[in-house]
Amino acid sequence: MNLLFEYGLFLAKIVTVVLAIVVIVVTLVNVAQRKRQRGELRVTNLSEHYKEMKDELTLSLLDAHQQKLWHKAQKKQHKQEAKAAKARAKRGEPEPTDKPRVWVLDFNGSMDAHQTGALREEVTAVLAVARPQDQVVLRLESPGGVVHGYGLAASQLQRLRDKNIPLTVTVDKVAASGGYMMACVADKIVSAPFAIIGSIGVVAQIPNFNRFLKSKDIDIELHTAGQYKRTLTLLGENTEEGRQKFREDLNETHALFKDFVQRMRPGLDVDQVATGEHWYGQQALEKGLVDEVNTSDEVILGLMEGREVLNVRFMQRKKLMDRFTGSAAESADRLLLRWWQRGQKPLL
Incomplete structure (x- = not known):
């Protein structure tokens, strides 16, 4: 009986420990999942990355004896740096942070400008820690898209400008x-020599199936409150008045676009370039659309001297369905971009 009692007590202890471990693991998993769902900032030190590549290539060019000496010198340098850091810590001195920082952001545009959410988080993070001597570089790739999406994305960059943080695109x-x-x-x-720049214009198109539906004796009823709640429709019969209003709205959006560009670049002859045309890098430079012809790589390498260059990315964890629909949307965006490159124009 004693043996059974002790055995039961032992089992109870084991079950208690297992349950405690399960509770802890579940709690940690839930916390991690909530964190991933919110997204997280990933910061990559591009200066260190470049230095490591440079050191690796330099080392590969040395013979065995030189490599040994190089490793010895590096080990000595690291030891001296660690010793100096330890001494500063003992004296209660902070680590030297005199180097200005260059914050590198990335924006790969889609028709709906879906990356604007990540850009918002990245800009907010940079504004929270940026110092007066810091600056931001945005590597931008986008053929344009919906007006409200890109308007908001531009507004996020405006936040940097309002805080007097130099911004290079x-x-x-x-x-x-x-x-x-x-x-x-x-x-x-800064534009690469053959980058496509400009296309300051607005376009919209909508198919209309009204005649087809009529031929099949299908009636469409559209009821609105407000004269211009719907100007052009997909299925109903469009009127000349609706078409005229639709064109007026496009022209108004174009005027707002031109005014925005003029405010941002007051020296630009907007009327000359706001024709919906696009130009390549060197042509864009001559027209004043860009300030320099160069690649993003050279810009960033040029800023590394005496500065710390950090790439900031906000990574949002996607659900399985979002991954599927996101991949489909990206495929559609690539298809639309190919059409555009063959002569079509983006929405905005």
């Missing part, structure tokens, strides 16, 4: 229409 491939709306907020725009 680099374009390696395309910054057209809504993409250029974002770019023109910058203090400086």
Whole structure:
């Protein structure tokens, strides 16, 4: 009986420990999942990354004896740096942070400008820690898209400008229409020689199936409260008055676009470039759409001297369905971009 009692007590202890471990694990998993759902900032030190690549290549060019000496010198340097850091810690001195920082952000645009949410988080994070000597570089690629999406994305960059943080936008491939709306907020725009720049215009199109439906004896009823609640429709019969109002709305949006570009770049002859056309890097430079012809790589390498260059990315964890729909949307965006590159224009 004694043995059974002790055995039962032992089992109870084991069950208690297992349950406690399960509770702790579940709690940690839930916390981690909530954190991932909120998203997280990932900061990459591009200065260190570049230095490591440089050291690796330098080392590969040395013979065995030279490599041994190089490793010895590096070990000595690291030891001295660690000793100096320890001494500063003992004296209660903070680590030296005199180096200005360059915060590198990335924006790869889609038709709905879905990356604006991540850009918002990145800009907010940079504003929270940026010092007066810091600056921001945005690597931008976008053919444009919906007006409200790119308007909000441009407003996020405006936050940096309002805080007097120098902003450089680099374009390696395309910054057209809504993409250029974002770019023109910058203090400086740098374009690769054959990057597509401009397309300051607005376009909208909608198919109409009314005649087809009528031929099949299908009636469509559309009821609105407000004269211009619907101007053009997909299924109903469009009127000349509706078409005229639709064109007026497009022209108004175009005027707002032009005014925005003019405010951001007052020296630009907006009327000359706001024709919906696009230009390549060197042509864009001649027209005043950009300030320099160069690649983003050279811009960032040029800023590394005497500065700490950090890449900031906000990573949002996607649910399984979001991953599927997101992949489908990205495929559609790539298809639309190919059409655009064959002569079509983006929405904005």
